[in-house]
Amino acid sequence: MKLPAIASDRLPALLAAMPKAELHMHIEGSLEPEMIFALAERNGVALPYASIEELRHAYAFTDLQSFLDIYYAGASVLLKEEDFYDLAQAYLARAATENVVHAEIFFDPQTHTARGVPMETVIRGLSRACADARAQGTSAELILCFLRHLSEAEAFETLQAALPFRDHFIGVGLDSSEVGHPPEKFARVFARCRELGFHIVAHAGEEGPPAYIWQALDVLKAERIDHGVQAVHDAALMRRLAAERVPLTVCPLSNQKLCVFPDLAQHNLKRLLDAGLCATVNSDDPAYFGGHINANFQQVFAATGMTAEQAWQLAANSFEASFAPAADQARWLARLQDTFERFAAPAEI
Ligand code: HPA
Numbered sequence: 001m002k003l004p005a006i007a008s009d010r011l012p013a014l015l016a017a018m019p020k021a022e023l024h025m026h027i028e029g030s031l032e033p034e035m036i037f038a039l040a041e042r043n044g045v046a047l048p049y050a051s052i053e054e055l056r057h058a059y060a061f062t063d064l065q066s067f068l069d070i071y072y073a074g075a076s077v078l079l080k081e082e083d084f085y086d087l088a089q090a091y092l093a094r095a096a097t098e099n100v101v102h103a104e105i106f107f108d109p110q111t112h113t114a115r116g117v118p119m120e121t122v123i124r125g126l127s128r129a130c131a132d133a134r135a136q137g138t139s140a141e142l143i144l145c146f147l148r149h150l151s152e153a154e155a156f157e158t159l160q161a162a163l164p165f166r167d168h169f170i171g172v173g174l175d176s177s178e179v180g181h182p183p184e185k186f187a188r189v190f191a192r193c194r195e196l197g198f199h200i201v202a203h204a205g206e207e208g209p210p211a212y213i214w215q216a217l218d219v220l221k222a223e224r225i226d227h228g229v230q231a232v233h234d235a236a237l238m239r240r241l242a243a244e245r246v247p248l249t250v251c252p253l254s255n256q257k258l259c260v261f262p263d264l265a266q267h268n269l270k271r272l273l274d275a276g277l278c279a280t281v282n283s284d285d286p287a288y289f290g291g292h293i294n295a296n297f298q299q300v301f302a303a304t305g306m307t308a309e310q311a312w313q314l315a316a317n318s319f320e321a322s323f324a325p326a327a328d329q330a331r332w333l334a335r336l337q338d339t340f341e342r343f344a345a346p347a348e349i
């Protein structure tokens with residue numbers, strides 16, 4: 001496809017305006033401090049922080065685990081179906097303003113069922129927000145994630161509890177503390193999920209080694225790798241990811257905040273694209289990492305000097321990497337082309 005030339009000063013606005021899919025966003029990670037305090041009040045939950053400012057101050061992370069400890073504590077205010085609805089509704093409304101046309105949203109049911117919240121409460125609240133977003137023109141789906149620091153037996157129990165609601169989610173994923181919890185620990189539960197017809201994704205190669213990415217592909221049969229940035233340390237793996245167009249859902253601000261890279265200028269997103277991988281840009285946990293999807297695009301482009309051509313590639317990749325029907329992907333791609341043509345015509349802006 002021939003891309004129109006676009007002036008570099010228009011790149012930040014183009015990144016915001018272009019249609020895109022978000023494929024790596026944990027709904028619990030969209031919980032803003034303001035909503036944590038509002039829900040704590042509504043539900044009578046005591047918080048160990050005196051103010052929103054004090055809570056925000058605690059958001060200084062050194063690695064994945066230091067983030068997860070605070071992230072799970074924040075989610076403790078979510079109790080009722082209405083809370084899950086409000087959370088997802090707020091994310092989807094924000095995503096629509098950022099020109100996200102399709103979102104595949106992760107949720108962590110074990111974080112909630114462990115506190116006595118029924119599976120039904122979690123799924124019905126999130127699913128209703130997705131249905132409302134669809135009615136307003138944003139495509140939205142759910143992906144259930146198993147917490148890898150817990151056992152495979154607990155993942156099986158979670159799957160069992162979720163099966164009465166299987167029509168409400170399209171896939172399963174694997175998240176939480178990566179190092180020490182390799183994908184192969186969950187081989188049997190993912191095999192069962194494949195039999196049941198779910199899409200399969202897994203976090204791998206965020207902090208963990210390339211071997212975890214191989215396992216996610218070969219043992220879990222993951223269709224996408226979440227993060228995957230450590231793949232650059234294994235040339236054979238890079239060749240395979242490129243040859244098979246296995247998507248990587250990359251999250252630049254997350255990687256910066258969790259010190260996966262010393263700074264954003266060192267991020268390897270451009271290198272992944274240059275190697276022919278189907279990389280995408282996503283926000284991971286926008287309330288904790290300082291920005292939603294457009295901020296991720298704008299900041300990583302500014303820090304690494306990527307171009308409009310790479311912007312087009314990343315948005316096109318996000319549609320290709322999605323589990324949406326081909327007809328929807330084609331429609332979004334046409335809208336992407338329209339946006340680029342609009343930005344190439346100075347008189348019209
Ligand atoms: N990695 C692993 N687990 C997570 C993340 C992440 O980036 N965000 C929320 N849960």
Ligand code: ZN
Binds near residue numbers: 203226
């Ligand atoms: Zn994640």
